[in-house]
Amino acid sequence: MSLTILLAAGGTGGHLFPAESLAAELGRRGHAVELATDERADKYGRAFPARAIDIIPSATFKGRDPISVIRTVATLAIGTWQAWRLLRRIRPDAVVGFGGYPTFPPMIAAQLSGVPTVLHEQNAVMGRANRALAKRVTRIALSFPGTRMLGADARRAVHTGNPVRDMVISAARVPYAVPALDGEFRLLVFGGSQGARFFSEAVPPAVERLDPALRARLRLVQQARAEDAEAVMAAYARLGVSAEVAPFFVDLPARIAAAHLVVCRSGASSVGELAVIGRPAILVPLPGALDQDQAANAAVLEAAGGGWPIRQDELTPERLAEELTKAMTDPEQLAEAAEAAKAAGKADAVARLADLVEEVAGKR
Numbered sequence: 001m002s003l004t005i006l007l008a009a010g011g012t013g014g015h016l017f018p019a020e021s022l023a024a025e026l027g028r029r030g031h032a033v034e035l036a037t038d039e040r041a042d043k044y045g046r047a048f049p050a051r052a053i054d055i056i057p058s059a060t061f062k063g064r065d066p067i068s069v070i071r072t073v074a075t076l077a078i079g080t081w082q083a084w085r086l087l088r089r090i091r092p093d094a095v096v097g098f099g100g101y102p103t104f105p106p107m108i109a110a111q112l113s114g115v116p117t118v119l120h121e122q123n124a125v126m127g128r129a130n131r132a133l134a135k136r137v138t139r140i141a142l143s144f145p146g147t148r149m150l151g152a153d154a155r156r157a158v159h160t161g162n163p164v165r166d167m168v169i170s171a172a173r174v175p176y177a178v179p180a181l182d183g184e185f186r187l188l189v190f191g192g193s194q195g196a197r198f199f200s201e202a203v204p205p206a207v208e209r210l211d212p213a214l215r216a217r218l219r220l221v222q223q224a225r226a227e228d229a230e231a232v233m234a235a236y237a238r239l240g241v242s243a244e245v246a247p248f249f250v251d252l253p254a255r256i257a258a259a260h261l262v263v264c265r266s267g268a269s270s271v272g273e274l275a276v277i278g279r280p281a282i283l284v285p286l287p288g289a290l291d292q293d294q295a296a297n298a299a300v301l302e303a304a305g306g307g308w309p310i311r312q313d314e315l316t317p318e319r320l321a322e323e324l325t326k327a328m329t330d331p332e333q334l335a336e337a338a339e340a341a342k343a344a345g346k347a348d349a350v351a352r353l354a355d356l357v358e359e360v361a362g363k364r
Helices: 013-028 039-044 066-090 101-113 128-136 166-171 192-208 212-217 226-239 252-258 268-277 293-304 317-329 331-344 349-362
Strands: 004-008 032-037 052-055 094-097 117-121 139-142 157-159 185-190 218-223 242-246 261-264 281-283 307-309
Touching: 004 013, 004 066, 004 101, 013 032, 013 166, 013 268, 013 349, 032 066, 032 101, 066 101, 094 101, 094 349, 101 117, 101 128, 117 128, 117 349, 139 349, 166 252, 166 268, 185 192, 185 252, 185 317, 192 218, 192 226, 192 261, 192 317, 212 218, 212 317, 226 242, 252 268, 261 268, 261 317, 268 293, 268 331, 281 293, 293 307, 293 331, 307 331, 317 331
Parallel strands: 004 032, 004 094, 032 052, 094 117, 117 139, 139 157, 185 218, 185 261, 218 242, 261 281, 281 307
Antiparallel strands: none
């Protein structure tokens, strides 16, 4: 039986990437998929595998002053009305939410319309938007078995894992190549939509502090904001380091697979992709998060033996240089961490989530 499924996701990679993975899997199963999101979704440079993408107005509660609250509520109300009209038009068998406040209008409209709903939580701590929606959804899918649900009904939750994109599954077929002590060392650095600037400021001075013989071995790929990229490239050129710097890499999973070591934030998608591909990582949780979700994500990979979390305020250029020196002079440690990370990955997460969606939609 062919189903119509509406996916709802915020326009960041952490929300869109698992939604993209599910959309591709549902399409392979013969189902029709549409996406409801916000205008940020265009920046990821890839066509989302859906028959239509619907931009729905939404807003985040940022300010506590009455005017800000009224504007946010008004935007969400308009978005819910538009989402309700969308539901009336496409008549989905289920709506699947992936978090972020743009998920709010489609999920609320679905709940008001009696359409079955599935909520997917990517992080090890349930996000605030998902927490607000969780009380009325049909089922909750979790990326981590020990997710802190903060009041949500655990009886409706199932551990599926965090779906990864097809390109991640392809990259996972590349075995880890243990670096030779006298050979090139491939380092990948990326920070996601909120965290790249810190690495632009921290990594070049750390590389400068490396022993010249180690620095000569480096082959560096780094994500940097467009306004920082030129300065970062100039710093590496001055040091004689081979480096590729860009604001975004469409083929990031392949670059993860090619790396000997990754330095990155610990968003849910990053942690999930590192685990499925099986690469060791220095994880730097984004500071200032209200629920410290990235710290919780990093702790999961650390417990598995696949990564080393370091707080941002502790990752000085001197400390990072020490960590890079350890990694470049102890390849067996990296190989063990790569194996441990891969053992913790859930490559079948998308199939498990698709099964759950079919089950929920079929009961309508």
